[in-house]
Amino acid sequence: MKIYLASSWRNEKQPHIVNELRAEGHDVYDFRRPFHTHRGFQWSDIDPNWQAWTAEEYRRHLVTHPQAARGYMNDLRAMEWADCCVxxxxxxxxxxxxAGWFAGRGKPVHILTRDGEEPELMALMATSICIDLDELRGALHGDPIDICDVA
Known part of the structure; x- marks a missing residue:
């Protein structure tokens, strides 16, 4: 299966999940190394002081900077390529x-969450909400998660 793994540079588990899914034979898009060739887009590549930008500076860089355009196109192409989103x-x-783009396109969205995450109502758009890697593995293979089997 071709998987688009949507997460954050700040998520320390992201590289581990990429490796686990690849080890199971899935093709996984890694935004940190798009298409296995180079380092993925980060705002700090444009300006190390990016967190101090005004709204106008943010918009201008988003719309006009070639690195932002390249990062966007890498991610968009990968989203179009993928069968599902994690x-x-x-x-x-x-x-x-x-993830919303995937849901809107009718492509499966699997959320991998953990204790301590803030609940989100619109997560009901997802195909599955998994609380560990084993549940995610099952969901990717079409195994339903029995959320009604609670003590």
Whole structure:
């Protein structure tokens, strides 16, 4: 299966999940190394002081900077290529936009969450909400998660 793993640079588990899914034979898009060739997009590549940008500076760089355009196209092409999305929490706004894009296209979205994550109502759009890697593995193979079997 071709998987788009949507997450965050700040999520320390992201590389581990990429490796686990690849070890099981899945093709996984890794935004940290798009298409296995180079380092993925980071705002700090444009400006180390990016967190101090004004709204106008953010918009201008997003719309006009070649590195932003390249990063966007890498991710968009990978989203079009993928069969499904795995939303690995915690993550940021871009990952949630990506997962929403998949849901809107009718492609499966599997959320991998953990204890301590803030509940999100619109997660009901997801195909599955998995609480560990074993549940995610099953969901990717079409095994339903029995959420009604609670003590």
């Amino acid at each position: 939303l690995l929490l915690p993550c940021g706004r871009s990952a949630h936009l990506e």
